[in-house]
Amino acid sequence: MKRALYLAAVAVVAIAGWLLLRAPGFGPAPESTFVLLDGSKQTTADFRGRVVLVNFWATSCTTCVAEMPKLMATYDKYRERGFDTVAVAMSYDPPSYVVNFSQTRKLPFKVAIDNTGAVATAWGEVRLTPTTYLVDKRGQIVKRYIGEPDFAELHRLIEELLAQA
Numbered sequence: 001m002k003r004a005l006y007l008a009a010v011a012v013v014a015i016a017g018w019l020l021l022r023a024p025g026f027g028p029a030p031e032s033t034f035v036l037l038d039g040s041k042q043t044t045a046d047f048r049g050r051v052v053l054v055n056f057w058a059t060s061c062t063t064c065v066a067e068m069p070k071l072m073a074t075y076d077k078y079r080e081r082g083f084d085t086v087a088v089a090m091s092y093d094p095p096s097y098v099v100n101f102s103q104t105r106k107l108p109f110k111v112a113i114d115n116t117g118a119v120a121t122a123w124g125e126v127r128l129t130p131t132t133y134l135v136d137k138r139g140q141i142v143k144r145y146i147g148e149p150d151f152a153e154l155h156r157l158i159e160e161l162l163a164q165a
Contacts, residue, residue, distance in 0.1 A: 050083065051158060
């Protein structure tokens with residue numbers, strides 16, 4: 001009986017581990033086109049060689065608004081070392097609200113509007129905000145956060161990724 005329970009527990013842990021590794025949020029970042037507030041476009045491929053934080057957010061999301069100063073500080077801390085940030089406003093967020101938020105808070109990083117929802121869909125059917133992805137220099141997603149990240153852990157991970165060739 002104990003052996004059967006042990007084997008069942010091992011199987012559950014193995015399956016859970018496999019599912020976690022196969023879950024959206026790991027592997028190559030999807031090829032996406034980000035439409036920035038100034039009307040210009042950038043693609044996922046444009047960020048190769050840089051560590052990038054892709055943050056899905058909305059002006060109506062209180063956690064998103066609360067974490068924005070920490071995202072700004074993170075960007076300011078690492079941008080000179082090859083780090084970039086793209087804040088992707090969800091399709092339901094009125095563009096005028098996104099522009100106003102970006103301008104009044106002087107967001108220093110790229111802000112994109114996902115009018116059609118295609119970017120959120122490509123990045124794993126993102127529906128919850130904030131959802132944040134950390135992408136390494138090779139274009140691989142190494143971490144996904146749903147909700148506000150643990151910024152101390154995020155900074156350690158950014159440091160590691162920036163140190164890699």
